[in-house]
Amino acid sequence: MSEKLSDRYNPADVEGRTYAWWEKEGYFKAQDQSTKPPFSIILPPPNVTGFLHMGHALDHTVQDMLIRWKRMNGFNTMWLPGTDHAGIATQSVVEKDLKKSGVTRHELGREKFVEKIWDWKHQYGDRIYSQMRRLGDSCDWDRAVFTLDESASKAVRKVFVSLHQKGMIYRGKRLVNWSGPLETAISDLEVEHQTVKGSLYHISYPLEDGSESLVVATTRPETMLGDTALCVHPEDPRYKALIGKNVVIPLINRKIKIIADTYVDKDFGSGVVKITPAHDFNDYKIGVTHNLEFINLLTKKAEMNENAGPYKGLKVQEARKRVLEDLKNGNFLIKEEPHIHSVGHCSRSGAVVEPFLSEQWFVKMDQLATPAKRVVESGTIRFEPESWTKVYLHWLNNIEDWCISRQLWWGHRIPVWYCGDCEHQTVSETDITACEKCGSTKLRQDEDVLDTWFSSALWPFSTMGWPNESETLKTFYPTSYLVTGHDIIFFWVARMIMMGLEFQRDVPFRTVYVHGLIRDSQGRKMSKSLGNSIDPVDMIEKYGTDALRFSFAAHLFSGKDFKFNEQRIEGYRNFMNKIWNAARFALSNLSDFNTPAEGTAALPNKAHVSVFDQWIITKLEQVTKEVETAMEAERFSDAATALYQFIWNQFCDWYIEFTKPIMNGSNHEEKAATQMVIAQVLNRMMRLLHPFAPFISEEIYQKLPIRGAACIVDQYPNLRNDKDFLSLGSEQAALEIDVVKEVITAIRNIRGENRISPAVKINVRLGVNNDHVQKLLGNNRTALMTMGRIENLEVGADGDLMKCAVAPVVIGDASVNVIIPLEGLVDFDEEIKRITKTIEKLQKDISMLTAKLSNEKFIANADEDVVAADRVLLSQSKVQIDSLRDALVRLQ
RNA sequence: AGGGAGUUAGCUCAGUUGGUAGAGCGCCACCCUUACAAGGUGGACGUCGCAGGUUCGAAUCCUGUACUCCCUACCA
Numbered sequence: 001m002s003e004k005l006s007d008r009y010n011p012a013d014v015e016g017r018t019y020a021w022w023e024k025e026g027y028f029k030a031q032d033q034s035t036k037p038p039f040s041i042i043l044p045p046p047n048v049t050g051f052l053h054m055g056h057a058l059d060h061t062v063q064d065m066l067i068r069w070k071r072m073n074g075f076n077t078m079w080l081p082g083t084d085h086a087g088i089a090t091q092s093v094v095e096k097d098l099k100k101s102g103v104t105r106h107e108l109g110r111e112k113f114v115e116k117i118w119d120w121k122h123q124y125g126d127r128i129y130s131q132m133r134r135l136g137d138s139c140d141w142d143r144a145v146f147t148l149d150e151s152a153s154k155a156v157r158k159v160f161v162s163l164h165q166k167g168m169i170y171r172g173k174r175l176v177n178w179s180g181p182l183e184t185a186i187s188d189l190e191v192e193h194q195t196v197k198g199s200l201y202h203i204s205y206p207l208e209d210g211s212e213s214l215v216v217a218t219t220r221p222e223t224m225l226g227d228t229a230l231c232v233h234p235e236d237p238r239y240k241a242l243i244g245k246n247v248v249i250p251l252i253n254r255k256i257k258i259i260a261d262t263y264v265d266k267d268f269g270s271g272v273v274k275i276t277p278a279h280d281f282n283d284y285k286i287g288v289t290h291n292l293e294f295i296n297l298l299t300k301k302a303e304m305n306e307n308a309g310p311y312k313g314l315k316v317q318e319a320r321k322r323v324l325e326d327l328k329n330g331n332f333l334i335k336e337e338p339h340i341h342s343v344g345h346c347s348r349s350g351a352v353v354e355p356f357l358s359e360q361w362f363v364k365m366d367q368l369a370t371p372a373k374r375v376v377e378s379g380t381i382r383f384e385p386e387s388w389t390k391v392y393l394h395w396l397n398n399i400e401d402w403c404i405s406r407q408l409w410w411g412h413r414i415p416v417w418y419c420g421d422c423e424h425q426t427v428s429e430t431d432i433t434a435c436e437k438c439g440s441t442k443l444r445q446d447e448d449v450l451d452t453w454f455s456s457a458l459w460p461f462s463t464m465g466w467p468n469e470s471e472t473l474k475t476f477y478p479t480s481y482l483v484t485g486h487d488i489i490f491f492w493v494a495r496m497i498m499m500g501l502e503f504q505r506d507v508p509f510r511t512v513y514v515h516g517l518i519r520d521s522q523g524r525k526m527s528k529s530l531g532n533s534i535d536p537v538d539m540i541e542k543y544g545t546d547a548l549r550f551s552f553a554a555h556l557f558s559g560k561d562f563k564f565n566e567q568r569i570e571g572y573r574n575f576m577n578k579i580w581n582a583a584r585f586a587l588s589n590l591s592d593f594n595t596p597a598e599g600t601a602a603l604p605n606k607a608h609v610s611v612f613d614q615w616i617i618t619k620l621e622q623v624t625k626e627v628e629t630a631m632e633a634e635r636f637s638d639a640a641t642a643l644y645q646f647i648w649n650q651f652c653d654w655y656i657e658f659t660k661p662i663m664n665g666s667n668h669e670e671k672a673a674t675q676m677v678i679a680q681v682l683n684r685m686m687r688l689l690h691p692f693a694p695f696i697s698e699e700i701y702q703k704l705p706i707r708g709a710a711c712i713v714d715q716y717p718n719l720r721n722d723k724d725f726l727s728l729g730s731e732q733a734a735l736e737i738d739v740v741k742e743v744i745t746a747i748r749n750i751r752g753e754n755r756i757s758p759a760v761k762i763n764v765r766l767g768v769n770n771d772h773v774q775k776l777l778g779n780n781r782t783a784l785m786t787m788g789r790i791e792n793l794e795v796g797a798d799g800d801l802m803k804c805a806v807a808p809v810v811i812g813d814a815s816v817n818v819i820i821p822l823e824g825l826v827d828f829d830e831e832i833k834r835i836t837k838t839i840e841k842l843q844k845d846i847s848m849l850t851a852k853l854s855n856e857k858f859i860a861n862a863d864e865d866v867v868a869a870d871r872v873l874l875s876q877s878k879v880q881i882d883s884l885r886d887a888l889v890r891l892q
Numbered sequence: 893a894g895g896g897a898g899u900u901a902g903c904u905c906a907g908u909u910g911g912u913a914g915a916g917c918g919c920c921a922c923c924c925u926u927a928c929a930a931g932g933u934g935g936a937c938g939u940c941g942c943a944g945g946u947u948c949g950a951a952u953c954c955u956g957u958a959c960u961c962c963c964u965a966c967c968a
Binding site: 005007008009193200216217218219220231264265267268269270272273274275276280281282283341342387388390391394395398486487490517519521523525554555560561562563564565567568570571572573574575576577578580581582583584585586587588633635637638641644645652653656745748749750751752753755756757758759789844845848849852855856857858859860861862863865866867869870873 | 894895896897898903904905906908911912915916917918921922923925927928930931932933934935947948949960961962963964965966967968
């Protein structure tokens with residue numbers, strides 16, 4: 001107890017040491033079998049070679065808060081960490097690094113390249129975990145999983161094979177989004193649409209017989225090389241007669257037919273659309289319905305291929321330029337007008353996405369989507385905030401099959417082998433050496449890997465040992481919460497629900513807590529490319545983990561995005577310091593505290609408990625209740641704010657000040673009782689605080705005279721488990737202290753407004769209206785004198801009021817005139833100003849209340865309580881304004 | 893184009909069944925009062941985007957409207 005604490009809270013001294021200790025003690029560990037109720041969260045696996053960013057910090061804060069809160073509430077908590085191989089992201093980073101040494105991955109070869117990525121993973125794979133430790137994440141590290149671990153890979157193969165057997169996975173030549181630089185297909189979700197200023201080119205297509213020409217508007221003229229039809233609306237009078245005739249594609253003189261489809265909008269452009277089935281999604285659909293030829297113009301690198309004739313080898317942009325020039329020279333280009341449209345870009349490489357016809361693997365979505373919709377509609381899975389339900393369902397209602405193959409080397413390789421002899425496809429959970437049909441050993445495994453989100457979709461059960469029937473799975477599946485930002489509801493949440501239902505016959509989680517995204521000061525998304533991202537570790541180093549976490553907790557209102565505000569973190573850093581100093585001071589008052597023996601009730605002697613003690617216990621009861629209600633309703637910011645206010649505005653601002661005279665006084669019994677209350681309130685404060693500010697709460701807790709082994713595993717206070725202590729509070733005491741606080745505030749107000757220096761002690765008279773109030777104030781003489789900085793205090797009748805400042809305080813039936821003689825202290829102008837200001841305000845209130853209360857309809861319709869409260873307010877205001885008017889007259 | 897969200901004090905944001913607008917930061921004044929200047933005390937500041945409507949009473953409910961943002965989809 002004699003240990004000296006520094007006068008500033010220094011997070012760096014505390015955090016690393018405390019975290020290591022928790023870990024060593026095994027406090028984060030979950031039990032596969034336990035009598036405690038289970039509570040589990042699976043961490044959304046970050047990119048294994050990535051950095052922690054603000055989004056993670058927020059996301060993890062929510063999860064750790066829940067986990068710590070539930071742990072302290074007696075749950076068998078499991079927070080299961082893991083990392084993701086992040087196919088495209090990781091491969092492109094390593095590829096870029098490789099390029100520095102002038103080697104491409106193709107030159108290196110698949111095997112060597114993948115080895116290189118593993119090296120990379122081993123080098124950086126722990127970085128994210130050590131950053132998570134700095135955040136204070138209390139996850140069960142023994143259970144950490146990587147998506148390419150053997151166990152997770154087993155699950156992936158099992159699911160693939162099973163879905164394939166059920167006919168839900170198929171291979172097909174389809175139009176997919178293609179990223180040229182990455183040379184791979186990407187999913188719809190990996191395409192970002194950006195508004196781009198382009199041009200609409202009007203190109204003339206002559207009829208075969210040369211009689212006339214049709215004008216077609218397009219934003220991508222180079223794709224005309226792959227046109228296999230022109231299309232008009234069947235009811236368009238301008239073109240009706242031409243349907244079925246042929247036109248000639250300019251420049252390459254290939255004949256194509258004019259077809260009709262209601263897809264065409266007669267009113268847009270010329271009403272004629274060129275159809276390039278191999279390079280446009282809408283055209284593709286028309287190509288399929290009308291049985292058109294599909295001409296692919298591109299190579300995998302998104303360069304023009306041999307089908308582009310003279311334009312072969314050119315990049316798309318160059319080909320466009322050349323085609324336009326040639327069209328102009330041949331008088332085929334009718335006009336060019338500016339056109340704003342949106343263009344898909346690859347979210348990884350930033351390149352324009354090209355629709356590209358290729359052989360890919362797909363998962364059928366209809367069968368998976370239906371149950372996934374149902375569980376949300378029925379409320380088995382709840383979104384918080386609820387508004388995401390609609391977004392989720394809307395997406396599932398419009399879902400397309402999921403392209404799961406990627407032309408990458410880093411990831412789960414597709415478990416399909418092609419026989420070189422009989423061409424049979426063997427789909428297998430284990431690697432095979434012979435064709436299952438003909439036994440040939442001339443086998444070639446599919447070159448592609450699976451979309452990263454395929455393995456992520458299995459995460460809630462693949463991390464728990466599945467396909468084995470593990471105890472973990474039995475205990476912790478379904479998990480309790482899934483915490484995430486709204487950016488990956490489709491990518492991830494929806495797919496986990498589908499796979500969970502398909503393979504576990506149960507939802508993967510009960511509640512999806514969707515938090516907002518953190519944006520920069522201008523409201524933009526934080527990203528590396530914009531250079532506006534902020535490193536949470538920098539913030540931790542500057543302000544401490546608890547300050548960062550508390551700023552998130554206090555900001556978690558309704559799932560809305562919010563702008564990053566460093567000053568807010570600074571504010572909570574100050575709060576942590578305030579807590580530190582309050583605890584430091586309180587502990588210094590406990591140096592002679594008689595620590596009760598373990599197992600005893602450790603309650604203060606009721607006979608000696610002061611009114612201040614009773615009051616703070618009542619306040620503690622209130623905050624305990626508020627926090628419990630807020631946490632249960634997932635209103636984390638309400639809980640954090642309630643604690644903030646209790647600690648700063650009640651405990652620090654008033655309680656500590658009230659107890660100072662007792663601590664320095666000579667009443668030993670009273671002092672002992674207050675010491676006990678201080679020790680117990682501190683203990684509860686730290687426990688309440690723990691999920692929000694784990695480090696400082698544990699650090700202070702460990703220095704308390706009354707405590708358990710560790711704050712992290714102590715009980716979370718609530719009204720039921722803390723009944724004995726809380727019953728020492730008193731509403732009566734609370735009312736009494738309210739009067740005392742108001743009187744002190746009134747004194748301070750007069751001092752402040754009249755600029756009476758704190759160094760000057762003043763004389764104060766308190767005019768009271770009844771004996772009860774007189775007694776009450778007399779009992780609290782010391783507090784009033786100390787906190788009001790009073791030389792002489794009289795309590796009684798108003799007495800001589802000449803040249804006095806007056807502040808009427810009215811609470812309930814208590815009415816107190818705070819009277820301060822000003823003669824010789826200050827001139828009266830300031831006080832006249834102050835009183836005049838107050839009178840004006842009161843006048844406004846009175847006329848408003850009078851009008852309201854004389855309105856018959858208000859009396860008739862409003863709640864009785866409301867009317868009564870207004871009546872009280874009116875009469876109180878009248879009492880106050882009368883005293884002030886008298887005072888004003890005397891001063892003038 | 894469809895869907896969703898937002899608009900409250902200089903800034904970042906609260907405001908849960910409609911009942912005289914709140915916090916933190918910033919600002920002004922006075923204070924190093926023996927826990928804390930990362931502090932204390934006092935103070936100033938908002939016709940709650942705009943226009944209607946319902947109501948005794950609207951930031952809150954309804955209608956319309958402006959602006960901002962996000963998502964989904966895309967007209968070549």
